Amino acid sequence: MQNISVTVIRKLLQGVLVSGSEHWFVKHAIYYNRHDLTQKNTLMFINKSESINWKEIxxxxxxxxISDKPLSELKNAFENTTVIQVKSTLQAYWKFIEYYRGLFDIPVVALTGTCGKTTTKEMIKHIASKDWNVQASVSSKNEPRQSLPYLTGIDKTTKAAVFELGLGNTGNIKHQCMIYKPTIGIITNIGVHHLDGCKNLEGYIKAKSEILEGLSEDGTLIINGDDENTKKVPLHKFKGKIITIGVQQHADYKASNIEFTNNGMKFILQVSNEKYTIFVPGYGEHQVYNALAAIAAIKEMGVSIQTAISRLKTFKPMARHLEFSTGLGESTIIDDxxxxxxTSVEAALKVLDTIGKDKKIILILGDIKRLGLFEEKYHREIGSMVAQRDVQMLITIGKRAEDIAAQAKKDGTTAEVHIFKDVTGVLEILKPKLDKDTIVLIKGPMSSRSMIEFANQLKEK
Structure with a gap:
């Protein structure tokens, strides 16, 4: 965080100094009870309704x-604490954020989408970090409450920032954009997710569309021109620059001649009249889209396409993102x-369509959460996807995933189908099937620690 004097903060927030000294500098900022207080020189916003542990502070x-509590509650005799009373903690919070974000004139990228956000973000960071100090959200930790710490992670040495936008409910993306004020926005794709918080697909698309008003007026929006749901986003409301990426349709950044090669994807990128040969580590057409979005963003940030292509070759795919390993019985384990x-299930199955030819395919599929009233519908659709493919064995884990198995059977799958409540007993029926000609895809929610541990168990030779 850029160091800011307490005097500057008091004047900015038009607050009243209740106690303590204002002749020192703040080096961190939190919202009390939303973030842990771990460091000295921390500014904290405290609502009038919250209790305060003065000794800890x-x-x-x-x-x-900084608080709007009554004066009687703010007076204390602690020597290491400065207290400033404001009329409204919430207004003071937003005023501080606006001030802090305004200190930096740098490219700020914000990403949303059903799939590919984290990988695309990491690609952008990987490319840009060779020259710049880049502030970025950590892994897929994209909850709105993380936004303040991420923003204040920017300081005078930061040359660019890239943040993943979390969506659990309507309004989340709008909230985060108000904090980050991104100059470049990316919608990787819009599938089906978080329907419990957005009610239905239309609500989910509307929630994703909040990024339009969150971008600066002269900002840039990068979208997947092939994605049908993205086409339902009201792009006419956006007055900035729109860049399309694609494989099927005409696009500003278009990929063609896509090939699966050793450990990754090779394709031809066409931008205007220029063509480039690209290799990106990681399998799948979806990885091509991720690379296209990253390259388009990096170009807008001021890095050449050739430089981006060169650096992308050394990108390391993220763990548990279609991660290939040789496991039990010399089988190929794909940990996803x-x-x-x-959307991610379909992408994984498409990868198997190519690399799984002449192999025995075993699918281990877990519950899909946060589908609200549409749980059965989308689990059954996956069952139909499975039934269309030559699969030796289908194993479902969890109550919701039973609908995958039921629909696959209904649609006439030739796979041997097994239904489990949890991973207990799965290895016993699986182990005899594992050999060098077998590919096992294991896919489940990141909240399922048991499935993650089971995937690790399969990867142990």
Whole structure:
């Protein structure tokens, strides 16, 4: 965080100094009870309804408390704590955020989408970090409450920032964009997810569309031109620059001649009248889309396409994102336990369509969560996808996933089908099937620790 004097903060927030000294600098900022207080020189916003552990705050001092609590509750004798009273903690919070974000004139990328957000973000970071100090959200930790710490992670040495936007409910993306004020936005794709918080697919698309108003007026929006649900986003409301990426349709960044090669994908990129040969580590057409979005963003950030292509070759695919390993019985284990939704399941099955030719395919599929009233519908659709393929064995784990098995049977799958409540007993029926000609795809929700551990067990030779 850029160091800011307490005097500047008091004047900015038009607050009243209740106690303590204002002749020191703040180096961290949190919202009390939403973030852990771990460091000295921390500014914290505290609502009037919240209880305060003054001893803890003072122990971690010097500390700065900003609150709209009554004066009688804010007076204290602690020597390491400065207290400033404001009329509204919430208004003070947003005023501080606006001030802090305004200190930096750098490219800020914000990403949303059902799949590919984290990988695309990491690709952008990988490319840009060779020259710049890049502030980025950590892994897929994209909850709105993380936004303040991520924003204040920017300081005077930061040359660019890239943040993943989390969506659990309507309004989440709008909230995060108000904090980050992104100059570049990316919608990787829009599938089906978080229908419990957005009610239905239309609500989910609307929630994703919040990024339009969150971008600066002269900002850039990068979208997947092939994605049908993205076409339902009201792009006419956006007055900035729109860049399309694609494989099927005409696009500003278009990929063709896509090939599966050793450990990754090779394709031809066409931008205007220029053509480039690209290799990106990681399997699947979806990885091509991720690379296209990353290259388009990096170009907008001021890095050449050739430089991006060169650096992308050394990108290391993320763990548990279609991660290939040689496992039990010399079988090929594909660990895709990072996330689980209909879009990512379909992407994984498409990878198997290519690399699984002349192999015995075993699918281990877990529950898909956060589908609200549409749980049965989308689990059954996956069952139909499975039934269309030559699969030796289908194993479902979890109550919701039973509908995958039921629909696959109904549609006439030739696979041997097994239904389990949890991973107990799965290895016993699986182990005799594992050999060098077998590929096992295991896919489940990241919240399922048991499936993650089971995937690790399969990867142990």
């Amino acid at each position: 003072d122990h971690k001092g010097p500390s700065l408390v 336990t990072w996330t689980n939704n209909p």
